[in-house]
Amino acid sequence: METADKTADSLPVVDEKPKSTIRMLLSKARAQIPQGEVGPPPDGGFRAWCQVVGGHFTVCNTWGYITAFGMFQTYYEGFLNESASNISWIGSIQVFLLFFVGTFSGRAVDAGFFKLTWGAGAILNVFGIFMASISETYWQLLLSQGVCMGLGFGLMFSPALSLLPTYFTTRRSLGVGLAAAGSATGGLIFPAVVQRLLPTIGYAWTMRVLGFLTLSMLVPSFFLFQQRVPPRQSGPIIEWAAFCEKAYVFFSVGMYLNYWGLYIAFFYITSFARQIIGLNEKEAIDLLLILNGVGILARTIPNFIADRRTGPLNLLILSTLMSSVMLFCWIAVSNSSGLYAFVVFYGIFSAGTQSLFPATLASITDDMKKIGVKLGMVMTILSFATLTGNPIAGALLTKDNGGFLYAQLFAAATMMVGTVWITVARFCRTGLVLRAKI
Numbered sequence: 001m002e003t004a005d006k007t008a009d010s011l012p013v014v015d016e017k018p019k020s021t022i023r024m025l026l027s028k029a030r031a032q033i034p035q036g037e038v039g040p041p042p043d044g045g046f047r048a049w050c051q052v053v054g055g056h057f058t059v060c061n062t063w064g065y066i067t068a069f070g071m072f073q074t075y076y077e078g079f080l081n082e083s084a085s086n087i088s089w090i091g092s093i094q095v096f097l098l099f100f101v102g103t104f105s106g107r108a109v110d111a112g113f114f115k116l117t118w119g120a121g122a123i124l125n126v127f128g129i130f131m132a133s134i135s136e137t138y139w140q141l142l143l144s145q146g147v148c149m150g151l152g153f154g155l156m157f158s159p160a161l162s163l164l165p166t167y168f169t170t171r172r173s174l175g176v177g178l179a180a181a182g183s184a185t186g187g188l189i190f191p192a193v194v195q196r197l198l199p200t201i202g203y204a205w206t207m208r209v210l211g212f213l214t215l216s217m218l219v220p221s222f223f224l225f226q227q228r229v230p231p232r233q234s235g236p237i238i239e240w241a242a243f244c245e246k247a248y249v250f251f252s253v254g255m256y257l258n259y260w261g262l263y264i265a266f267f268y269i270t271s272f273a274r275q276i277i278g279l280n281e282k283e284a285i286d287l288l289l290i291l292n293g294v295g296i297l298a299r300t301i302p303n304f305i306a307d308r309r310t311g312p313l314n315l316l317i318l319s320t321l322m323s324s325v326m327l328f329c330w331i332a333v334s335n336s337s338g339l340y341a342f343v344v345f346y347g348i349f350s351a352g353t354q355s356l357f358p359a360t361l362a363s364i365t366d367d368m369k370k371i372g373v374k375l376g377m378v379m380t381i382l383s384f385a386t387l388t389g390n391p392i393a394g395a396l397l398t399k400d401n402g403g404f405l406y407a408q409l410f411a412a413a414t415m416m417v418g419t420v421w422i423t424v425a426r427f428c429r430t431g432l433v434l435r436a437k438i
Helices: 002-010 017-031 046-060 063-067 069-079 084-100 102-110 114-133 138-167 172-180 182-224 240-244 246-262 264-277 281-293 301-310 312-330 336-363 368-399 405-430
Strands: none
Touching: 046 063, 046 138, 046 172, 046 182, 063 069, 063 084, 063 138, 063 182, 069 084, 069 182, 069 264, 069 281, 084 102, 084 138, 084 264, 084 368, 102 114, 102 138, 102 368, 114 138, 114 182, 138 172, 138 336, 138 368, 172 182, 172 301, 172 336, 182 281, 182 336, 240 246, 240 368, 246 264, 246 312, 246 336, 246 368, 246 405, 264 281, 264 312, 264 336, 264 368, 264 405, 281 336, 301 312, 301 336, 312 336, 312 405, 336 368, 368 405
8 A cells, every 4th residue: 555655646747728728729729719609690780790791801811812913923923033833832832831730720610710720810810920020041931921921821711711701691792792892901901011121121120011910900809809600519520421412513613624724824914014014013913903002892792782683603614715706815915905905804704713712612511611612622622733833834934944835724624624523513513494593
């Protein structure tokens, strides 16, 4: 007995404080989430539109940086003396992580941890921007701007987009579209700030200004967001049953192909303008501003029409088809006026593709308690398209000895095939009915 007592006394004492602290944080994260039934979505009102404002700021500081990456692409090619393909990996990793982390962050929202998940993403986002401001090598930028910011994007975007549909019914596409317009807002603000400040205060302080701008938008968003649907505490991270739904599978495949080619123009339009058309740096960045600027209305008007008339999936098919046609037209561009025309029309149709995507997924999802995990699963699938699409385009530039033809053909063809697949998804959902609203 004495030996046993001594042995027991000699065992290390396990500190229960970390476990209790974690439990306390998790319980606080769920504290404000309604339990049980909460009634139908309000479909408007102050609280619902606050979610849209928070969603707009979230998209602005995630997709806004991604759609504006063309300005970083051009600057880093000269600053780092790296190939276009290598530089594009920074932006591609951002998009990859935004989508890939979506499976886990989406499931965390379904479980009731919206604030915890989104808040961690906001911290990583801001931290990555400030770390990029002191980065001087390719690998430092890959880790700070690519990995750190990308992880932040992934923890913020899917939760914000899965929260919005739970507040709306007949205005769902409009609410999501107004939030998605944040991509155009960021795509206008960030290049304009860089264009104005970079020559005067240098790269480091320009990035810090971007960091403070991001912080000023994300702090109020944290307090605006409120999770409405009760948490689904049990359930798998991956909803395997969704892959038994033909419409969901075909939609996922189609959007994979669309996103494989969608951002090639965003990443390389400034390089094309300078190397092929002969525009100067200011004019090339102006093109990027136009490409993003026309998307403000193009991310809201189609969603408004989708709610009232067509349904989001029908308009998504039109948007992806016209985006593909515009990319084929890009091949024929040989002067500045043709390039400006391409940028305007491609900006309009590609913006519609991006804003209608989450609203479309909500329209083919019957159980809103599973919207987070189903959105996250699609986003993880798309992550591999966005990871490889832009570097493939960069490699095709090298293969074509600096020409853009191979990259343009790749972008246009993948979006055309993607349109076919989401059309199949539409008929799986509605049958061979041409005038169905979905």
